Amino acid sequence: KAGVTQTPRYLIKTRGQQVTLSCSPISGHRSVSWYQQTPGQGLQFLFEYFSETQRNKGNFPGRFSGRQFSNSRSEMNVSTLELGDSALYLCASRGGQDYSPLHFGNGTRLTVT
């Protein structure tokens, strides 16, 4: 079974631009969540989607948004990029019951210059 796939692996953007990151969950998994990882703040929850609906959201500004498609693939968008948005963005999918483990992708490394 293929794992969680995130594209692209690396991105370099300029301050003020916007970016879209993509995540394909494990086949059959309907829940997709996103996390931001930075050296200073560590791993922080961004949001979670289930059956195309946002079910939960972390404490991030509205510049961070996401969506999920009918095939469970998810995209995350960050508008008006700031230097502080430079981070590793990790996507995770989950199947089965609540509190079953999250399966993470390799992440997208975003650098904002």
Added chain:
Amino acid sequence: AQKVTQAQTEISVVEKEDVTLDCVYETRDTTYYLFWYKQPPSGELVFLIRRNSFDEQNEISGRYSWNFQKSTSSFNFTITASQVVDSAVYFCALSGGSQGGSEKLVFGKGMKLTVNP
């Protein structure tokens, strides 16, 4: 609010040494889950173990063992006879119902383990 503390930020050991990674958590939930994840240099977080708040049984899986103690709010992880392949960053995480559901994991800051040959 939920919180996970991994007091150790970095540990370096020599192969075959035993190493224990500490994790202390805070939560007001009576039902919660604790997790350990490993992050190798490739970046993805690899699930190691899940434990719910009602199951205080310790667990052993090969060279890995976990000690869960509700009385001290700790969920420590021991690697016996460490190997170079164990080198990674290890995260302890907490998930509970009152803080928004099972997808919202609250992570500790992580502990970087380096195992030298």
